[in-house]
Amino acid sequence: MLAAAGEPWRWDLPAGVEPPLVPAGNAMSAAKVELGRRLFYDADLSANGTLACAGCHEQKRGFADGNAMRPGVHGDPGRRNVPGLANVGWLPRLTAADPTITSLEAQALVPMFGEHPVEMGMKGLEAELPRRLGADACYRRMFARAFPEQGGRIDPGTVAAALAAFERTLISLDSPYDRFRAGHIDALAAEAQQGFGLFKTLGCSVCHAGRDLSDAQYYQLKPAEPRDTGLAEKTSRAEDAGRFRTPQLRNVAVTGPWWHDGSARTLEDAIQRHRLALPTASIPPLLAFLGSLTDQGFLTDPRFAMPDRACGRKL
Amino acid sequence: MQFRAAPLLPLLAATLFAVPASAQMDHDQPHCAALSELPAPLASWRTPSALQAAVDRKGAAARAMLTPGQAVTAALRNTPDVAYSVRPAKPGGSVSYGGLASFTVKEAGTWRVALGSGAWVDVVKDGKTAVSVAHGHGPDCSGIRKMVDYSLQPGRYTLQIAANGEDKLTLLVTRLP
Numbered sequence: 107m108l109a110a111a112g113e114p115w116r117w118d119l120p121a122g123v124e125p126p127l128v129p130a131g132n133a134m135s136a137a138k139v140e141l142g143r144r145l146f147y148d149a150d151l152s153a154n155g156t157l158a159c160a161g162c163h164e165q166k167r168g169f170a171d172g173n174a175m176r177p178g179v180h181g182d183p184g185r186r187n188v189p190g191l192a193n194v195g196w197l198p199r200l201t202a203a204d205p206t207i208t209s210l211e212a213q214a215l216v217p218m219f220g221e222h223p224v225e226m227g228m229k230g231l232e233a234e235l236p237r238r239l240g241a242d243a244c245y246r247r248m249f250a251r252a253f254p255e256q257g258g259r260i261d262p263g264t265v266a267a268a269l270a271a272f273e274r275t276l277i278s279l280d281s282p283y284d285r286f287r288a289g290h291i292d293a294l295a296a297e298a299q300q301g302f303g304l305f306k307t308l309g310c311s312v313c314h315a316g317r318d319l320s321d322a323q324y325y326q327l328k329p330a331e332p333r334d335t336g337l338a339e340k341t342s343r344a345e346d347a348g349r350f351r352t353p354q355l356r357n358v359a360v361t362g363p364w365w366h367d368g369s370a371r372t373l374e375d376a377i378q379r380h381r382l383a384l385p386t387a388s389i390p391p392l393l394a395f396l397g398s399l400t401d402q403g404f405l406t407d408p409r410f411a412m413p414d415r416a417c418g419r420k421l
Numbered sequence: 422m423q424f425r426a427a428p429l430l431p432l433l434a435a436t437l438f439a440v441p442a443s444a445q446m447d448h449d450q451p452h453c454a455a456l457s458e459l460p461a462p463l464a465s466w467r468t469p470s471a472l473q474a475a476v477d478r479k480g481a482a483a484r485a486m487l488t489p490g491q492a493v494t495a496a497l498r499n500t501p502d503v504a505y506s507v508r509p510a511k512p513g514g515s516v517s518y519g520g521l522a523s524f525t526v527k528e529a530g531t532w533r534v535a536l537g538s539g540a541w542v543d544v545v546k547d548g549k550t551a552v553s554v555a556h557g558h559g560p561d562c563s564g565i566r567k568m569v570d571y572s573l574q575p576g577r578y579t580l581q582i583a584a585n586g587e588d589k590l591t592l593l594v595t596r597l598p
Contacts (some may be wrong), residue, residue: 146512155500155514175591177539179586238515309473414508421508 112139119208119277120288126195126274129209134274140413142272143263144421147412150238151218153227159217160412161268162188162225166405168357174368178224185223186335187368192278192404193358199322202270202350202366203336203366210270215262225410228262234393244417267268278356278404281361294398303397304388313352319399320354327407334367356421357404359397365397438593453562462490462595463535466565469494469591470586474520474582477504477535478545481579489524489532492593496520497585505581507550511541513584522580524594526573534580535559536567537591543581570597 114304117125128134145151146286149158163169169191175184184201200213207213216346217225219232228234239245239260250258253266283302285293294302305311315321330348337346350366352415358364363371370376373396374389384392404410414421459466472493475481487493497518505512505521513519519540526532531554534542544551551571559565582590 149512149517149584150514152514155517156584156586158511158514161511234516241515412510 138268138271139275141248141252142268144413153178157226160320165410168361170361176362179227182224186366190357190361191276195274204340211271213265214266214269250393278401282398297391298394298398301391305337305395316356318354320352324349324351355399356358359400434502441529445537457560457562465492476502478506478579481523485522487522487524489596494591497588506545509541509583511584518585518588519583525577526575529574531597532571532573533595533597535565535593538585539567541583545579
């Protein structure tokens with residue numbers, strides 16, 4: 107099915123939830139989301155056609171990755187662990203340590219064209235996007251419907267805009283934790299409720315704050331390492347060395363390994379790194395609470411899966 | 422879910438992880454000054470035969486047959502020319518390479534597919550993809566970048582390779598002891 111041009115986007119949100127802010131120049135449309143979804147799963151967005159966005163952002167892992175870090179398409183070592191993408195449309199800061207990237211449109215260009223590290227390796231290959239995608243008649247139609255004001259132009263800007271539109275639809279608000287917050291007390295098992303209580307009394311919720319459990323601020327929990335100085339890399343301020351953004355915790359139980367460099371192989375290890383005086387007995391309830399943040403519907407929602415058809419034909 | 426090191430075959434000196442269905446990992450590669458020694462099941466890795474990968478299942482069964490235990494350097498096809506039996510979970514882009522080959526399992530057990538790249542791999546029989554039981558990388562400095570294990574019953578299987586960045590790929594299908 108090809109979404110009609112100009113068809114308005116209808117957010118599918120629980121009552122009382124406001125949709126994420128959308129940049130004025132990239133209004134949502136069904137055509138744009140459909141295109142963005144196809145592009146998200148298309149490895150032609152990488153230099154040698156081997157890595158799609160979905161190559162690292164796997165739906166069953168909350169759109170995170172099972173690796174500590176991931177090498178780029180040319181074998182360059184990865185630098186940071188792949189974050190999950192649940193509710194990214196609402197996140198004010200989109201990378202672990204670059205406060206200048208505040209829109210999904212800007213963020214989408216980082217893995218494609220970035221060189222620190224090289225991930226998808228498209229720097230210098232910008233003309234390849236229109237060449238590769240434009241060779242496909244269905245893509246030409248999809249871009250024309252998604253970007254009528256730009257004449258269906260295929261370039262890094264429209265590719266990033268479509269990816270951002272799709273990513274804004276990656277909404278995860280139906281975990282047991284959400285149902286509990288909505289008043290369904292039975293949605294959380296007793297142990298998870300105990301963990302939720304500990305999460306608050308131990309102070310976890312000071313930084314892992316709000317609906318998506320992140321204050322989007324930067325903190326240092328371990329000594330700075332020369333291989334990745336975190337926020338200082340962008341600010342050049344010594345006091346920012348080793349500071350990284352508080353990760354949101356949506357679906358955290360399936361997004362491991364954890365930590366900005368994926369060095370925590372278990373959630374318990376990640377918890378213990380917070381320099382809290384935790385009684386041993388607090389770990390199981392905390393883990394139960396973190397498990398309650400898993401939204402199974404989000405992990406299997408066919409609207410987010412790799413499309414198997416486009417323009418009425420099988421892919 | 423977290424990965425746990427699987428207690429499989431430590432003699433192969435490689436890192437393997439128990440995995441859910443279809444999961445495959447990729448890893449940063451170590452810097453190597455010299456090639457490592459290889460365990461017996463992987464011994465043929467450095468003396469590969471040549472193989473032309475097929476563009477479809479029938480071609481794989483008729484002309485692209487793998488001998489278990491014998492590594493090959495497969496000449497792959499342009500991805501748009503390849504008709505996979507089952508769509509790979511991570512299909513390559515139009516500029517990538519892929520292909521199909523076949524192999525026969527005579528003895529039930531754990532079978533390993535070793536690859537010289539991070540390409541996506543599927544083992545298919547009767548239109549269904551076999552579920553991998555472990556995966557990981559090869560021994561450091563072996564040139565084996567990725568290994569995926571399957572528990573297979575006797576029969577004829579199709580090996581699907583997708584999303585390879587080069588038109589050649591060294592691979593090996595072997596039964597583990």
